[in-house]
Amino acid sequence: MFKKALLRLLNAAQIPLDVDSNFVPNQLSQFRISVSEAAAMAGAPPVIIWEREVESLLHYKELIPRLEEALGKFSSRDSAEVIQPVRSTVPLQKHNGFLGLMPTYMENDGVLSTKLVCFYNRGAGSTLPSVSATVLLLDPESGHMKAVMDGEAITNMRTAGASAISAKLLMRHGAEVLAILGTGQQALSHYKAFTEMLSFKEVRVWNHRREGAEKFRRSVGGPVTVCGSVEEAVRGADVIVTVTRSIEPVLCGRWVKPGAHVAAVGACRPDWRELDDSLMKEAVVYADSREGAMAESGDVILSGVEVFAELGDVINGIKPAYREKTTVFKSLGMGVEDAVAANLVYEQWKAKAYKL
Ligand SMILES: NC(=O)c1ccc[n+]([C@@H]2O[C@H](COP(=O)([O-])OP(=O)(O)OC[C@H]3O[C@@H](n4cnc5c(N)ncnc54)[C@H](O)[C@@H]3O)[C@@H](O)[C@H]2O)c1
Ligand SMILES: O=C(O)[C@@H]1CCCCN1
Structure with missing residues (x-):
């Protein structure tokens, strides 16, 4: 009593x-x-940890090493490390979107989570977000729900973190120029992760609407060159990040410098594209999950190319990182990335709560 x-x-x-x-x-x-x-x-x-608080608790310096470890564990295919099925999706036809369910269990680490993520192919005039997500963190022994977290900040940061890992592993040494195509939420998180964790002499951005790119430049504060076309943005770039909502190719192989690294983040449906066939065929293609890419990536499926390796295979030393060749990292997003990010947020939250 x-x-x-x-x-x-x-x-x-x-x-x-x-x-x-x-x-x-x-x-x-x-x-x-x-x-x-x-x-x-x-x-x-459950404790509820929302946007601002998630952002204040999550830092790339701590998140990225955990993501790197998690990608390696995922690719080891050891069920005691990670169980993470390919995302199941429910179409929201009326709203031009999808609900994705992303459960993950990390037995050795005692982490059980699932993300619920809605993502949309929004019309040009819409002011609603493209991605809306919630992460649930559970106790694997009792099933007790420990925390409910805003999933947007987690999605933005873990996706950018995974792309930064791909660049660290696959870009050529001495890379100087970064180009970002798209200037939304993912563009902002990618700018932060890439400029914090790597170093570039020049950052260029392009948006299909110039005012979007100007707004982006003002909001990041740092030196950014706004470009009037995709070609202008990517010519001579060493690293290219594609974070658009486009469902047709925006990046063409003929503009891409041989040896460049492309982190391709948008186009997460089997019939959506961001990259054209010539780039896909020229590049050595890496993915976060081979199975995920074969099921969900229009760039992979419709170009008919093979995924050469998962990023985790490179981390585990199983597959080589071809830094001197043109490389594409096709990111679809994985539950295990959300799991380690949410677990980190929760650890930080507890540490803060107990200090009070
Ligand atoms: N791989 C992953 O893990 C992952 C995670 C989150 C989001 N995504 C995807 O990344 C993309 C960007 O997400 P976001 O949250 O930054 O979205 P956002 O809506 O914040 O930004 C989208 C950007 O694309 C631009 N855009 C819209 N229509 C376009 C078109 N037809 N051609 C070129 N540019 C266009 C917009 O102006 C904006 O700059 C989306 O496709 C999203 O589904 C992937
Ligand atoms: O892994 C994710 O969270 C995303 C959300 C949006 C579409 C693709 N994948």
């Missing part, structure tokens, strides 16, 4: 209850309550 009352109090104060014994609150251990028992007894509601 007393235990229950205490737990309700802790709960009301949003003191997290989970099975990670490193974080047993002192009050609980004095009463010799196991933390799983506590969580189950208390029926503790």
